Amino acid sequence: MLKTIPDSTTDDHAAPTVKVAVEIESGTMMNNIEKKLPRNYNVMHVALRLACLLASLVSLVVMISAKEKSTISLYGFDLPVYSKWSFSNSFDYLVGVSAAVALHCLVQLFMSSSRMLIRKSSIISSRNHAWLLYAADQVFALAMMSAGSAASGVTNLNRTGIKHSSLPNFCKPLQRFCDHVAFSIAFTLFGCFLLAMSVVLDVVWLSVVR
Template structure:
């Protein structure tokens, strides 16, 4: 068998082709890695935004509920009777305040830790165990918010809780400010629940990809 001898010019040309192919492979790998980093950073920025929004809505819900109180009077059969309502008169509202405070603290802690890792260019979720822990926390607090919002929404008869020892069929007419505060607080509670559920979905997506 006769081996083919290459001229110096052909050998030089082949070496150039190999160098170009290797350069293209390395360049493609770098571009792919950079794109992956950008995608991860966008996902982490969205996660931090969800945390910030959840903390804000929980604080708003908490603030509106603890300021829900009003004193007024109502005419029943020609008699003017004083009426007074406050959030602490209802166990459902106290439950909502407690859950909202816990969610605000949870969101603030996750936002603080996540922001610190994000600024250091580290991954927001360092391990699968950490991801499962965050997912479990988000799930528990989301269900707690749903429970608190539903319980507060179902409090329609406040003759025993909202207005003590006073029979008043339509208490929202003389105590409209109190009712407005409670209603808006419940709305923000459900918004917080939705944001936590969205965060939990992102946790599942991360776990499915790692």
């Protein structure tokens, strides 16, 4: 009785051949994608991440350093006042959002730089990766906008006082504190703009890969 012995040599050579073919096809696809993207797309994406990281860090550091002691005149009495960023929930929210955005940008910057410089490939590995970046950038951009808006309301109240009451403009005796807060809010809104630009780049990548 004859038995058929499987040709193990053929199977051993088939698996590496298929693997190499898949790698070549994947590499060809990524090269075609890169050709369709705008020139220096990867550089623009990394530059936006770096700028957003710096903006969120500046917003965070400046807000944390916002504190001041002074005196204010109320009903003819000089009263000591002390203001600190942690006394306001809106400022706490801004600090938390700025820290989260800085962490997000740092992680994405590390991943993008490693793919671009070490692997010499596109900073976005797949369509799912692009959708994830698109969603995350939108969420953080909206969070930065809401944090900046909430903090702006409190700052405006400090500068104008409360109408129909004797509560004064607190930013007169606490000018340095209000300047720190305004500077932090400005960089928060700037970071929101940078994230919005990152969303645009994500859409460009998704429009190329269909």
